Amino acid sequence: MAGGKGTRLATLNMDIPKPMFPVLGKPILEYQIESLKKSGITDITLVVGHLREVVIDYFKDGKKQGVNINYIEESEPLGTAGALYYLKDEKEPFVLVFGDLILDIDFNRFMDFHTDHGAAITLYGHPNAHPYDSDVIEIDRNNRVTRILSKKDERNFFYHNFINAGIYCVSPDALESIKEPKKIDLEKTLITKLIADKKVYAYKSTEYVKDMGTPERLAAVTADVKNGIVAGRNLKKKQKAVFLDRDGTINEYVGFLRSVDEFRLLPRVSEAIARINASPYLAIVATNQPVIARGEVTFSELEEIHKKMETELGKGGAYLDDIFFCPHHPNKGYEGEVAELKLDCDCRKPKIGMLLQAAEKYNIDLGSSWFVGDTTMDIQTGKNAGMKTILVQTGEAGKDGKYNAVPDFTAEDTMEAVMHILN
Numbered sequence: 001m002a003g004g005k006g007t008r009l010a011t012l013n014m015d016i017p018k019p020m021f022p023v024l025g026k027p028i029l030e031y032q033i034e035s036l037k038k039s040g041i042t043d044i045t046l047v048v049g050h051l052r053e054v055v056i057d058y059f060k061d062g063k064k065q066g067v068n069i070n071y072i073e074e075s076e077p078l079g080t081a082g083a084l085y086y087l088k089d090e091k092e093p094f095v096l097v098f099g100d101l102i103l104d105i106d107f108n109r110f111m112d113f114h115t116d117h118g119a120a121i122t123l124y125g126h127p128n129a130h131p132y133d134s135d136v137i138e139i140d141r142n143n144r145v146t147r148i149l150s151k152k153d154e155r156n157f158f159y160h161n162f163i164n165a166g167i168y169c170v171s172p173d174a175l176e177s178i179k180e181p182k183k184i185d186l187e188k189t190l191i192t193k194l195i196a197d198k199k200v201y202a203y204k205s206t207e208y209v210k211d212m213g214t215p216e217r218l219a220a221v222t223a224d225v226k227n228g229i230v231a232g233r234n235l236k237k238k239q240k241a242v243f244l245d246r247d248g249t250i251n252e253y254v255g256f257l258r259s260v261d262e263f264r265l266l267p268r269v270s271e272a273i274a275r276i277n278a279s280p281y282l283a284i285v286a287t288n289q290p291v292i293a294r295g296e297v298t299f300s301e302l303e304e305i306h307k308k309m310e311t312e313l314g315k316g317g318a319y320l321d322d323i324f325f326c327p328h329h330p331n332k333g334y335e336g337e338v339a340e341l342k343l344d345c346d347c348r349k350p351k352i353g354m355l356l357q358a359a360e361k362y363n364i365d366l367g368s369s370w371f372v373g374d375t376t377m378d379i380q381t382g383k384n385a386g387m388k389t390i391l392v393q394t395g396e397a398g399k400d401g402k403y404n405a406v407p408d409f410t411a412e413d414t415m416e417a418v419m420h421i422l423n
Contacts, residue, residue: 001083002029002099003049003074017051019099020058021212023222027058028212029099031225033065038236039107041095042067047083049074081178081186090172098166102221105167105207106235113203114169117143120199121174121191124167126209127310127319129277131161135187137202138162145200148187158260158307161319162202165209174199206282206321206362208233232280238365241321242276242421243355243382245373246287248395249414250309253374256291260304266394268415270316275418281369282321282362286354286381290329295336299327322361324354350380350403355387372417374398379405390417 002019019029033044044067048055052073062069072083080098087094093114095107105124114122123145125137136149136159148164149155168186174194178184194200208230212218224230233239247253250273252264276283291297297305306323313319328345329337347353359366371382374395380403382389391398391407392414398407411417 001080001097002046002055003052003077015051016054017048017099018213020054021218023102023212023218023225028102029055029059030065031102031104031230032097032099033059033062033067033069035104035234036095036097036107037065037067038234039105041107044069045072045087046070047072047074047078049077077183078181079183079185081184081190082181084170084175084184084186085178085181087170088172088175088178093169093171096168096170100211100213101166101209102212102225102230103167103207103209104230104234105205105209109235110167110203110205111169114171114201117201119169119201120171120194120197121201122169123191123200123202124165124169124209125162125202125204126165126206127161127321128163128210129274129314129317129319131159131163131311131314131319134163136160136162137164139202143201143203144198145195145202147195148191158304158311160307161310161314162204166211167209169203204322205235206233206239207235229278229280235363237363238368239282239362240280240368241282241284241358241362241364241370242418243284243286243358243369243371243387244273244414245371245375245378245395246285246309248374248397249372249378249392250285253395256294256296257305258291258296258301260301260308263305263308265309265312265316266413268413270313270318272413272415272418273313273318273320274316275422277319279422281421282364283319284321284358284362285323285325286349286358286371287323287325288349288377289325289327290348292327293329293338293341294334295338296334302327322358324358326354350377350384352381352385355381355385370421372411372414372421375400376403376405379403379407390420392417 020027059069133151135151138146210221212221250269254262273283326347328341330344332342366385370388372390374392379389389407390409390411392411394413
């Protein structure tokens with residue numbers, strides 16, 4: 001979709017379509033085409049309208065970029081989905097990308113997810129630093145989309161930081177309701193109906209996708225391209241992560257946290273995690289939650305606690321790339337315990353099952369990663385995974401005494417730990 005006017009970028013005085021705005025001398029749209037090409041996608045259709053000749057004169061038939069480009073020219077704006085009428089006869093699923101995004105992603109993973117789930121439309125979702133003014137995706141445990149929370153609606157509740165990035169995988173049969181090329185809103189007209197039919201799924205990734213629609217955001221993504229962060233986040237490349245314990249490291253330690261009302265972020269944590277987000281590292285939580293096996297907290301109650309964590313971090317301009325938790329507990333004899341969760345599992349720290357799950361999901365090199373926590377158990381977990389470790393002096397401050405594990409560094413809090421890693 002390459003016909004945007006870029007009205008919020010008017011102060012830059014560039015009379016060109018928004019997808020043609022230059023980043024380090026190259027149009028945003030060209031970065032997108034290069035990313036598609038790296039995934040073997042070389043047949044590309046550009047939907048153009050406003051100042052279409054600027055796009056067409058630059059890319060022509062795509063041979064210069066090593067792809068095949070054709071055009072859908074809108075004589076009048078057809079919204080975000082009207083031009084899809086011309087793609088109804090496609091035989092295979094296709095990727096739809098909004099042209100104002102700086103990105104570098106593994107489209108093959110995305111399309112494989114779409115095919116494996118038999119979706120009509122798959123949304124590409126990720127966390128971001130401003131979820132409060134973004135459309136939020138809600139999904140069930142099977143990654144099926146249940147609703148989309150508009151950024152225009154008031155939210156007086158907690159929510160996961162899972163944002164619609166403006167990239168879609170579309171099966172042609174999803175377009176049956178488009179009878180003519182007229183102005184159509186993709187989300188309101190097409191996706192909303194398919195959500196009701198349970199045919200929309202969401203794919204979660206940590207790869208770099210950012211809207212550059214304001215002068216400030218354009219400057220930020222330009223810096224990220226220059227520093228190699230955009231290309232480095234592509235999941236075809238090995239990633240590195242800062243793994244964080246939860247209780248006593250991110251939030252105040254209250255013993256077994258059983259209520260969302262007891263959850264309070266520690267000072268400077270949002271700023272610390274925001275610094276991870278701006279670095280080449282992923283920010284991932286790995287936490288033991290035996291309160292579930294003990295019958296003291298349900299899965300839905302734990303999810304509400306994690307929604308609060310993500311909402312509060314989002315208000316501070318920070319996000320977690322993922323959260324892994326172990327619900328098991330090996331010891332029996334608790335009133336109300338959940339029998340099927342009372343087992344000696346592979347994921348309970350200091351075992352490294354959660355870290356291995358994260359490594360597989362996000363192609364993480366654990367040897368280049370760090371574990372930050374407030375207990376000797378956290379330090380032992382990191383060592384068991386071959387990671388460097390930092391003990392913070394918040395929470396239990398290493399006084400649990402369960403393991404004779406010496407950290408690589410001791411920090412006053414998570415902020416100091418992160419600064420040590422990044423420096």
